[in-house]
Amino acid sequence: MAGNARPRVVVIVVFDGVKLLDAAGPAEVFAEANRFGAQYLIRIASLDGCEVTTSIGTKFPVTERISDINDVDTVLVAGGDNLVGRPIDPALVSALRQVPGRTRRLASICTGAFILAEAGLLKGRRATTHWRHARLLGRAYPDTIVEPDAIFVEDADIYTSAGVSAGIDLALAMVERDHGADLVREVARSLVVYLKRAGGQSQFSTLVEVEASEPSALRRVIDAVAADPAADHSVKSLAAVASLSTRQLTRLFQAELGTTPARYVERVRTDVARAALDAGHSVGESARLAGFGSAETLRRVFVSQLGVAPKAYRDRFRTSAPN
The missing domain is CATH 1.10.10.60 (Homeodomain-like)
Structure with a gap:
């Protein structure tokens, strides 16, 4: 990207209980890409614009409210354990429902897919999430086409990724879309991660999960x-x-x-x-x-x-x- 080009603004959405790596992993990919010629401007947004408490108990600084998001390149919605098997904050869902028209592409990391699905943004789309919760996502939102083995899924302008570290895979793919293979290869080498992970989520998951009644x-x-x-x-x-x-x-x-x-x-x-x-x-x-x-x-x-x-x-x- 030329030095006078407009930076690509990447907003990462967080909330109390957010999985720290879901937010920090992709952020580091975009930040590292800047060392090799990219121009990403990383912002962190929460519902009220205040810092949040992460999954490991530390505070995570925030730069703005979700409602402040406007005309940005990429919005990434992080995941968290509290999003599964319990109601999601309606205000958070409502705020995210307004985002698609304000960004070029919208993505979720891990269980962040549950927020997008609750907001109706995955209706009729292919999507994925952490292998442990993929079946639940499909049952809870039957109008979403869940691909449980995928590391990440791209469906038009909405992306979803698998569990935790898969957010790094997704961010690398986005950098490659934006700047090509040569730059993203340097980013992957610098971060000491695979540019493209071999295999899908199945290699990490339990293939056999049975809920058969007894006796039968x-x-x-x-x-x-x-x-x-x-x-x-x-x-x-x-x-x-x-x-x-x-x-x-x-x-x-x-x-x-x-x-x-x-x-x-x-x-x-x-x-x-x-x-x-x-x-x-x-x-x-x-x-x-x-x-x-x-x-x-x-x-x-x-x-x-x-x-x-x-x-x-x-x-x-x-x-x-x-x-």
């Missing part, structure tokens, strides 16, 4: 798979456990879990393999323990489900403690 045919099947993931769990054998026909079992899985018996078993085995890799087992040993049969089969499943190869996953999540 489905619970019997789930317990059988959990007890011995490497055993023969064909649809026919699982149907016998449930005392159902294969067709009935398939319908039950689809109705209750939104998947097929075979895909469910594959997810369980993938979680078992991840645990084995976390414990230091080789890819081959992990494949055997999980019931995949071969390292190549495990590799194909990992790449398909997690977007990353087993060895890369093991290296990424291996403990930092000395052997």
Whole structure:
């Protein structure tokens, strides 16, 4: 950007209980970009223009009210634990509802997506949030198309990102849109972060989350798979456990879990393999323990489900403690 060009104003919206990294992470990306020729002016806004208390108990300075936002380049709405499973401050929602017409692009970090959704700004749009809360976002706002595995989602002029550090990924993507690959590559190198993270949120999440009532045919099947993931769990054998026909079992899985018996078993085995890799087992040993049969089969499943190869996953999540 030329030296006399107008700075791009980035406003980060915060509130009491805001996750500190949700605000500080993206801010550091834009600030670092300024060292390499960008011109971002970073402001912090709250509902009343007063400082807020962050998730770690520290005070976070604020420069303006949300109502002061006008004709800015980017607005980022940070997240916080208090936004999930409880009512969101109506005044905060109302203030954010007025923002889209005052900015070129609007984004949320982590659970900040719940504020945008409550304000009606994600209606009919694709969006994401922290993997732990993606299912709740979809249930609470069925008119939002939730993509639970995405690190961030861009839908026209509204962006949403996954949990916490994904705000850094989103900010890097925005800098790349604004200034190109060469500049953002320097920013990523300077901050010692990946320019583009391999894989999606699945590599961090729990793939299998079951809410089956007890006792039930489905619970019997789930317990059988959990007890011995490497055993023969064909649809026919699982149907016998449930005392159902294969067709009935398939319908039950689809109705209750939104998947097929075979895909469910594959997810369980993938979680078992991840645990084995976390414990230091080789890819081959992990494949055997999980019931995949071969390292190549495990590799194909990992790449398909997690977007990353087993060895890369093991290296990424291996403990930092000395052997």
